[in-house]
Amino acid sequence: MKVLLIGSGGREHALAWKIAQSPLLDALYAAPGNPGIADHATLVALNVEDHAAVIAFAKEKAIDFVVIGPEAPLVAGLADDLRAAGIATFGPSKAAAQLEGSKGFTKDLCARYDIPTGAYQRFKTAEPARDYVRAQGAPIVIKADGLAAGKGVTVAMTEAEALAAIDECFDGAFGTAGAEVVVEAFLDGEEASFFCLSDGKTALALATAQDHKRVGDGDTGPNTGGMGAYSPAPVMTPAMVERTMKEIIEPTISGMAKDGNPFSGVFFAGLMITAKGPELIEYNVRFGDPECQVLMMRLKSDLLPILYATATGTLDKVQAEWRDDAALTVVLASKGYPGAYDKNTPIAHVPEASAEAKVFHAGTALKDGKLVATGGRVLNVTAFGKDVTEAQARAYALTDRVEWENGFCRRDIGWQAVAREKA
Numbered sequence: 311m312k313v314l315l316i317g318s319g320g321r322e323h324a325l326a327w328k329i330a331q332s333p334l335l336d337a338l339y340a341a342p343g344n345p346g347i348a349d350h351a352t353l354v355a356l357n358v359e360d361h362a363a364v365i366a367f368a369k370e371k372a373i374d375f376v377v378i379g380p381e382a383p384l385v386a387g388l389a390d391d392l393r394a395a396g397i398a399t400f401g402p403s404k405a406a407a408q409l410e411g412s413k414g415f416t417k418d419l420c421a422r423y424d425i426p427t428g429a430y431q432r433f434k435t436a437e438p439a440r441d442y443v444r445a446q447g448a449p450i451v452i453k454a455d456g457l458a459a460g461k462g463v464t465v466a467m468t469e470a471e472a473l474a475a476i477d478e479c480f481d482g483a484f485g486t487a488g489a490e491v492v493v494e495a496f497l498d499g500e501e502a503s504f505f506c507l508s509d510g511k512t513a514l515a516l517a518t519a520q521d522h523k524r525v526g527d528g529d530t531g532p533n534t535g536g537m538g539a540y541s542p543a544p545v546m547t548p549a550m551v552e553r554t555m556k557e558i559i560e561p562t563i564s565g566m567a568k569d570g571n572p573f574s575g576v577f578f579a580g581l582m583i584t585a586k587g588p589e590l591i592e593y594n595v596r597f598g599d600p601e602c603q604v605l606m607m608r609l610k611s612d613l614l615p616i617l618y619a620t621a622t623g624t625l626d627k628v629q630a631e632w633r634d635d636a637a638l639t640v641v642l643a644s645k646g647y648p649g650a651y652d653k654n655t656p657i658a659h660v661p662e663a664s665a666e667a668k669v670f671h672a673g674t675a676l677k678d679g680k681l682v683a684t685g686g687r688v689l690n691v692t693a694f695g696k697d698v699t700e701a702q703a704r705a706y707a708l709t710d711r712v713e714w715e716n717g718f719c720r721r722d723i724g725w726q727a728v729a730r731e732k733a
């Protein structure tokens with residue numbers, strides 16, 4: 311099979327690394343890719359916003375299958391255009407990608423199909439939103455409706471904070487993503503991420519993970535795209551997974567199909583495990599970054615036929631096997647992230663992979679033959695262990711061998727699971 315992978319982050323490096331191990335693979339291309347992905351794929355300098363150019367490339371190289379990593383091309387309808395051109399594609403349609411692209415869309419779906427989630431209201435202007443907040447009181451959650459790179463959510467512990475967040479959205483802090491605002495009840499519990507494939511009819515549960523959204527140790531400071539993750543998430547017991555499938559995933563699949571938007575791709579369900587059970591915080595319609603890195607480390611099965619079955623409606627024919635080991639990834643980011651940071655800072659050394667650890671590239675580039683950091687999140691140091699404690703020790707041992715002056719990381723990734731393992 312000839313495969314084209316779309317994207318350039320750590321998630322796509324992990325996907326490329328895994329797809330490259332498939333005996334079914336004849337050739338792997340990545341657009342635009344990064345220097346880590348280049349170890350496994352031929353990089354192509356395509357503008358992925360130019361769907362016609364992506365299709366023309368796929369035709370020229372006789373690509374059998376396109377795997378779309380990030381959400382932006384999905385929300386822009388790249389999967390629809392590729393499928394219309396007769397090319398099998400992993401990733402939901404533009405209509406189905408609204409599950410991630412519009413928080414209001416997802417909340418309305420939950421309301422229609424009785425999927426557990428926080429009570430909410432949608433607003434197009436500030437005044438009624440402010441009245442609703444005053445009536446509900448704090449804590450309360452304010453969300454820009456559209457894609458805001460993980461920054462459009464304010465968990466307001468006071469009413470004043472909530473009112474300020476509403477003003478910020480309507481004042482254009484998130485551009486058009488904030489033209490509509492969702493105000494949502496605060497859910498109290500432990501968060502977990504759950505990943506599940508669907509071909510529109512069948513669901514295949516993958517695995518669970520826990521992210522670390524705040525930039526600082528002890529979960530302090532502003533939200534980021536994710537500073538590290540581990541899998542599995544201990545709070546997601548088999549019973550909790552079963553309830554999530556029944557109460558959240560299955561009604562979503564049947565509801566989306568009923569509404570004329572059948573979903574094909576990966577559900578990344580952000581869950582809050584409350585006293586009542588699993589409740590949906592949000593859906594993403596692509597693998598998590600950096601959650602994908604730990605998932606790929608733990609997946610024993612060949613990824614390629616599983617993704618292909620998802621795209622071609624044959625998911626009932628495949629299974630996914632997982633290592634019992636835990637995997638943990640530490641994100642190395644540019645100093646200043648998630649605020650402003652210097653670009654093109656030199657990375658002097660990235661240590662080699664071993665049997666139990668690997669560094670995925672997220673925001674790197676080659677400038678005059680030298681490796682430099684170009685993004686906020688730059689490297690993902692990922693390791694296995696018999697438990698999270700061992701995976702954490704291995705990941706930080708390798709992290710300490712990265713030579714990059716402008717980089718920093720959290721030193722406590724996995725702390726919740728490590729505390730549980732010590733108890």
Ligand code: AMP
Pocket residue numbers: 428451460463465494495496497498501523580591592
């Ligand atoms: P989201 O972008 O929707 O994942 O939200 C970012 C983060 O805000 C989540 O990972 C949660 O930590 C938090 N959050 C979002 N919605 C809620 C909610 N209803 N209750 C409590 N925390 C929330």
Ligand code: GLY
Pocket residue numbers: 460521535536594597598599600601
């Ligand atoms: N790590 C969170 C995300 O990929 O959205």
